[in-house]
Amino acid sequence: MKRFIAFVRKEFHHILRDWRTLIILFGMPIIQILLFGFAITNEIKDASIAILDQANDAHSKALINKILSTDYFKLEQYLSNQSQIEPVFRKGKVKEVIIFERDFSQKLDKEKISGIQLLADATDPNTATIILNYTQGIIAGYQADQNVLSRLPFNIQVQTEMFYNKELKGVYLFVPGLIAIILMLVSAMMTSISITKEKEFGTMEILLATPMRPGIIIIAKVIPYLLLSFINALIILTLGYFVFGVPVHGSITLLLFEMILFVLTVLSLGIFISTVTSSQQVALMASLMGLMLPTILLSGFIFPIENMPLLLQIISNIVPAKWFIIIIKNIMLKGTGLAIIWEETLIIFGFMIFFISLSVKNFKPRLA
Amino acid sequence: MRTLKFLLQKEFKQIVRNKAILRIIIIAPILQLLVLAFAVDYEIKNIKLFFVDQDKSHFSSLLFSQFDGSDYFFIENYSNDQNDAKEAIHQGECDLALIIEPNFEQHLYRDGTAAVQLIANAIDGTKAGLSSSYATAIIRSFNKTLIEQYSIRGNLIPDPEFHQIEPTYSYWYNPDLNYQAFMVPGILVLLVTMIGTFMSSMNIVREKELGTIEQINVTPIKKHYFIIGKTLPFWIIGLLEFGFGLTLAKIVFDIPMVGSLFTLFAFAGVYLFVVLGLGLLVSTLTDTQQQAMFISWFFLVIFILLGGLFTAIENMPLWAQRITFFNPVRYFIEVNRMVLLKGAGIADIAWHFIVMAIFILAVNSLAIFRYRKVS
Numbered sequence: 001m002k003r004f005i006a007f008v009r010k011e012f013h014h015i016l017r018d019w020r021t022l023i024i025l026f027g028m029p030i031i032q033i034l035l036f037g038f039a040i041t042n043e044i045k046d047a048s049i050a051i052l053d054q055a056n057d058a059h060s061k062a063l064i065n066k067i068l069s070t071d072y073f074k075l076e077q078y079l080s081n082q083s084q085i086e087p088v089f090r091k092g093k094v095k096e097v098i099i100f101e102r103d104f105s106q107k108l109d110k111e112k113i114s115g116i117q118l119l120a121d122a123t124d125p126n127t128a129t130i131i132l133n134y135t136q137g138i139i140a141g142y143q144a145d146q147n148v149l150s151r152l153p154f155n156i157q158v159q160t161e162m163f164y165n166k167e168l169k170g171v172y173l174f175v176p177g178l179i180a181i182i183l184m185l186v187s188a189m190m191t192s193i194s195i196t197k198e199k200e201f202g203t204m205e206i207l208l209a210t211p212m213r214p215g216i217i218i219i220a221k222v223i224p225y226l227l228l229s230f231i232n233a234l235i236i237l238t239l240g241y242f243v244f245g246v247p248v249h250g251s252i253t254l255l256l257f258e259m260i261l262f263v264l265t266v267l268s269l270g271i272f273i274s275t276v277t278s279s280q281q282v283a284l285m286a287s288l289m290g291l292m293l294p295t296i297l298l299s300g301f302i303f304p305i306e307n308m309p310l311l312l313q314i315i316s317n318i319v320p321a322k323w324f325i326i327i328i329k330n331i332m333l334k335g336t337g338l339a340i341i342w343e344e345t346l347i348i349f350g351f352m353i354f355f356i357s358l359s360v361k362n363f364k365p366r367l368a
Numbered sequence: 369m370r371t372l373k374f375l376l377q378k379e380f381k382q383i384v385r386n387k388a389i390l391r392i393i394i395i396a397p398i399l400q401l402l403v404l405a406f407a408v409d410y411e412i413k414n415i416k417l418f419f420v421d422q423d424k425s426h427f428s429s430l431l432f433s434q435f436d437g438s439d440y441f442f443i444e445n446y447s448n449d450q451n452d453a454k455e456a457i458h459q460g461e462c463d464l465a466l467i468i469e470p471n472f473e474q475h476l477y478r479d480g481t482a483a484v485q486l487i488a489n490a491i492d493g494t495k496a497g498l499s500s501s502y503a504t505a506i507i508r509s510f511n512k513t514l515i516e517q518y519s520i521r522g523n524l525i526p527d528p529e530f531h532q533i534e535p536t537y538s539y540w541y542n543p544d545l546n547y548q549a550f551m552v553p554g555i556l557v558l559l560v561t562m563i564g565t566f567m568s569s570m571n572i573v574r575e576k577e578l579g580t581i582e583q584i585n586v587t588p589i590k591k592h593y594f595i596i597g598k599t600l601p602f603w604i605i606g607l608l609e610f611g612f613g614l615t616l617a618k619i620v621f622d623i624p625m626v627g628s629l630f631t632l633f634a635f636a637g638v639y640l641f642v643v644l645g646l647g648l649l650v651s652t653l654t655d656t657q658q659q660a661m662f663i664s665w666f667f668l669v670i671f672i673l674l675g676g677l678f679t680a681i682e683n684m685p686l687w688a689q690r691i692t693f694f695n696p697v698r699y700f701i702e703v704n705r706m707v708l709l710k711g712a713g714i715a716d717i718a719w720h721f722i723v724m725a726i727f728i729l730a731v732n733s734l735a736i737f738r739y740r741k742v743s
Binding site: 020021025027028032036038044046089091092115119133137173279281282297302303308309312340 | 386388392399400403404406414416458459483486487488491492494495497498500502503504505508536537538539540541542543545546547549550566570574653654655656658661662663665666669670673674678682683691706709710712
């Protein structure tokens with residue numbers, strides 16, 4: 001036991017004396033969550049629009065006023081003729097051009113029906129869709145204002161309610177995802193690299209020549225990382241809770257238990273990577289391509305899995321982070337208990353057993 | 369000049385004989401483009417809808433068939449109790465619930481107005497925003513047909529004083545709203561940036577860590593020769609990667625290429641000097657590959673997430689938008705989209721070139737300044 005503790009202490013020394021890595025290790029999650037918690041929103045605000053007002057009369061002015069008085073849009077410029085539309089779109093800033101015909105008001109007053117042309121820059125299709133929808137909503141509102149006395153029959157009113165996340169904040173998705181990414185980064189990447197480093201430098205041989213059993217050596221190596229990643233996850237949780245009000249509706253004990261389970265799983269994954277690679281560069285690239293990208297892309301962290309083609313949906317099942325994110329989203333945002341997420345928990349547990357047995361099988365106590 | 373030639377020769381040999389790195393250089397773009405472009409599909413389809421019909425009338429069934437026929441929606445469940453829908457959203461089984469109030473049809477006939485309620489699961493904000501947008505559009509068009517077809521039959525003729533404004537709309541540059549046309553140009557930037565930063569930042573540090581940098585330091589090689597020798601190979605690889613990625617984008621995704629490829633490559637060439645300079649700077653600031661990797665990763669994640677690839681820059685708060693002015697990734701993504709999709713010419717992106725030139729000067733002079741021939 002004394003020897004074991006000495007080993008763990010050695011490992012801590014290795015980590016703690018590298019202050020640059022430490023700063024990044026703890027600074028990264030903090031900066032990321034602050035930055036993205038505040039910066040990433042899906043709400044359309046102040047989208048730049050250009051207006052070609054050929055009518056320039058009471059109705060068009062009032063409607064323009066109404067459009068610009070919302071938070072959604074801000075006026076980039078007035079256009080004076082059709083030929084200016086293409087250049088203004090090409091510059092890239094303007095997302096929508098609104099065109100009023102010359103006889104807009106006359107038609108509206110005399111024929112009771114008038115048209116407006118909306119052009120959207122659809123290089124970003126989703127923004128274009130939402131912007132057009134907002135504009136149509138505002139126009140419909142103006143139409144209602146004009147008809148206070150007369151009413152159209154069969155008028156359906158739509159009331160929209162956003163559950164769980166009224167302001168469409170990105171941070172609700174981001175906190176669970178970031179926890180998974182950080183745990184992955186610290187546990188899997190750092191362990192795989194630190195073990196390969198000992199291999200590359202030949203110090204692994206020295207360690208193996210000690211009377212310690214190889215399994216114990218590995219365990220001693222991962223304990224500090226387990227601790228570090230756990231502290232990191234707690235920092236993210238606390239920041240999410242106090243700065244952004246990301247709630248933890250469910251049981252905290254359950255959440256911590258699931259976090260430990262996931263950390264153990266990715267640690268065993270990191271050990272596995274180190275057993276099959278021989279240089280830090282390869283270990284790094286393998287973790288980047290094999291761990292980070294799938295974790296970011298296929299875990300449902302930013303991108304909804306159900307939108308992906310079937311093949312990717314199937315592949316996403318072997319990404320442990322996917323299950324972990326489902327679990328913490330459920331616990332944090334919805335407050336569900338183990339009764340609903342036991343399957344996902346079991347899957348992660350299965351991953352852990354799988355990686356541990358793979359590493360044990362691959363581990364060579366001798367160097368070639 | 370001869371020294372430079374030998375240096376370049378050495379670097380290329382080192383890169384080419386490292387099978388693992390070579391494999392990554394070739395596989396990474398294929399993997400990234402294919403997986404990313406398909407995975408990062410924000411084109412919302414198959415929104416799982418819970419349809420709650422508390423009215424069970426002719427009108428409500430008409431509305432049901434409107435949603436049933438739409439490509440965007442998949443009717444996951446149907447019920448006449450709105451608590452079922454709320455529970456389904458709570459369980460994550462549905463994305464959107466549409467609730468038709470009791471006596472919907474009767475209200476429409478008698479009061480001329482009735483309500484439909486939409487409840488979105490907004491944990492994924494984008495999806496919630498879009499799906500409720502689509503649903504509103506469907507209800508709006510349903511409302512229109514209702515007015516046209518039933519007001520006369522039901523003897524409810526529209527008030528002649530009613531003023532109607534009919535917006536028509538069109539989507540420019542991407543009329544099919546193809547999301548990949550939007551994503552792939554951005555992913556290409558990611559590709560070039562990641563390969564460039566990681567390879568160049570790890571390279572010098574590796575020499576440091578293995579101690580071989582000492583051997584170079586004792587030679588009479590000039591500082592800037594050394595830097596050029598370390599940069600140029602990755603510059604060439606970066607451009608090749610970009611070309612490779614563009615080819616894949618054309619073949620696999622049939623991305624429109626409206627603008628000039630020459631402009632695009634010219635910008636890529638300039639941009640790579642910024643990226644490689646950043647990699648150099650990182651390598652001068654660190655001692656081990658682990659550190660280099662962490663620092664590169666740290667900045668890359670920030671650059672990428674603030675680059676306008678996944679979330680539009682104009683939606684960010686003002687201070688975050690200001691930060692993006694210092695983000696090289698942002699400029700390249702913009703240029704790529706502008707040139708490929710809209711056919712922007714040199715004049716349209718002159719500003720981007722100027723900014724890149726400033727970045728190159730700043731980053732590289734800092735890197736050369738920081739690089740010391742001592743360990």
